[in-house]
Amino acid sequence: MVVFDPGDDxxxxxxxxxxxxxxxxxxxxxxxxxxxxxxxxAHNVLDALGKTTPVPGYRATDPVPAxxxxxxxxxxxxxxxxxxxxxxxxxxxxxxxxxxLRARTGxxxxxxxxxxxxxxxxxxxxxxxxxxxxxxxxxxSQDDRxxxxxxxTGQATPDSGEWIDxxxxxxxxxxxxxxxxxxxxxxxxxxxxxxxxxxxxxAAQVAHRLDRTAHPHLAAHLAAAVATAASTSQLNTARIQDxxxxxxTLTLHDRHxxxxxxxxxxxxxxxxxxxxxxxxxxxxxxxxxxSALFTDPLGAxxxxxxxxxxxxxxxxxxxxxxxxxxxxxxxxxxATIWPVSGAHHAWRWAAEENMQGCPQPPRHRP
Numbered sequence: 001m002v003v004f005d006p007g008d009d010x011x012x013x014x015x016x017x018x019x020x021x022x023x024x025x026x027x028x029x030x031x032x033x034x035x036x037x038x039x040x041x042a043h044n045v046l047d048a049l050g051k052t053t054p055v056p057g058y059r060a061t062d063p064v065p066a067x068x069x070x071x072x073x074x075x076x077x078x079x080x081x082x083x084x085x086x087x088x089x090x091x092x093x094x095x096x097x098x099x100x101l102r103a104r105t106g107x108x109x110x111x112x113x114x115x116x117x118x119x120x121x122x123x124x125x126x127x128x129x130x131x132x133x134x135x136x137x138x139x140x141s142q143d144d145r146x147x148x149x150x151x152x153t154g155q156a157t158p159d160s161g162e163w164i165d166x167x168x169x170x171x172x173x174x175x176x177x178x179x180x181x182x183x184x185x186x187x188x189x190x191x192x193x194x195x196x197x198x199x200x201x202x203a204a205q206v207a208h209r210l211d212r213t214a215h216p217h218l219a220a221h222l223a224a225a226v227a228t229a230a231s232t233s234q235l236n237t238a239r240i241q242d243x244x245x246x247x248x249t250l251t252l253h254d255r256h257x258x259x260x261x262x263x264x265x266x267x268x269x270x271x272x273x274x275x276x277x278x279x280x281x282x283x284x285x286x287x288x289x290x291s292a293l294f295t296d297p298l299g300a301x302x303x304x305x306x307x308x309x310x311x312x313x314x315x316x317x318x319x320x321x322x323x324x325x326x327x328x329x330x331x332x333x334x335a336t337i338w339p340v341s342g343a344h345h346a347w348r349w350a351a352e353e354n355m356q357g358c359p360q361p362p363r364h365r366p
Contacts, residue, residue, distance in 0.1 A: 002122075002126065002133045002134070003134050003139045004135055006116035017030070028082075029085065033089070041094045043055075045082075045101070051069075051211075051212065051213065052212045067100070068281060069216065072278075080107060081110065086112070092121040159205050159209065164316075167196040169315065170229075170318065170339060172225055172232055173231065185252075193263060198268075206315065207270035209313040209314075210274060216277035221278075227268055234253070234254060240283075243276075247276040
């Protein structure tokens with residue numbers, strides 16, 4: 001859809017920006033002026049979806065990973081309507097990439113042209129595809145600017161930026177290994193397993209910190225750890241086909257029965273878009289279903305480990321009590337303790353307590 005705003009009316013631009021509501025399936029892009037870089041436009045899309053840019057781990061001049069991640073997030077959230085302002089200023093390459101994004105995701109694309117006729121680049125690009133034309137007064141209406149009540153997300157929980165201690169992360173590090181498994185796993189409820197409960201306020205803060213991450217496999221990996229209280233070895237058994245198409249369940253495998261056995265875990269609503277995004281990234285990049293879910297098919301380098309990523313977001317397992325004596329002047333803060341957990345999921349106390357209290361870290365030794 002080409003939307004004409006021949007008078008470059010500020011009210012129409014405000015309306016388009018007001019329509020921006022990713023939770024309701026709508027995003028508005030205001031392209032960076034003064035550049036014809038398609039990578040910059042891809043970053044504009046990611047910025048509009050709430051992701052931090054530039055995206056580390058890829059060649060600084062390669063736009064392909066950024067466009068692939070943008071497509072994956074659009075599919076995962078999902079975004080059904082993408083409005084692009086100042087479309088008449090975009091280069092032919094940028095317009096081609098926007099049309100490719102539409103083809104990959106099925107998103108409805110609205111190109112706002114702030115002049116009475118199409119630019120030469122826009123006319124040449126649109127000649128290769130079907131499109132409709134509309135007046136800004138008709139498309140940028142009051143009704144479109146108000147998100148449906150049912151899709152509104154409530155007030156965002158203020159994030160103090162302080163450390164959040166998550167009992168589920170106590171079991172992240174372990175010694176066991178799990179080869180590939182093709183079982184039909186029972187549910188966590190059938191196993192009698194319940195990960196540590198996450199209060200809604202804490203869940204909102206964790207989701208907020210993860211939502212800013214443009215790398216879906218990192219965000220999904222840590223979200224799955226928080227939701228399932230699984231170890232890294234268990235999480236690494238997950239393949240694309242182990243995630244339900246709607247992201248509501250995730251199967252983790254345990255062929256040697258050192259934990260709870262192969263188990264299908266429910267995925268909380270706040271984590272589902274993150275897991276769907278990493279699955280879509282694999283589909284878009286390779287089309288394969290057998291790949292490890294929490295890997296990057298785009299080949300990013302130099303990204304943090306899962307523990308380092310968690311610490312960057314100030315997420316950690318519960319820590320031992322602080323030392324009673326005052327730290328010496330110039331002494332460095334104590335590093336986060338990540339206990340190496342054994343196969344304690346099978347212990348009697350764990351079953352009796354329903355994992356509400358994960359084992360505490362070892363006592364701190366200065």
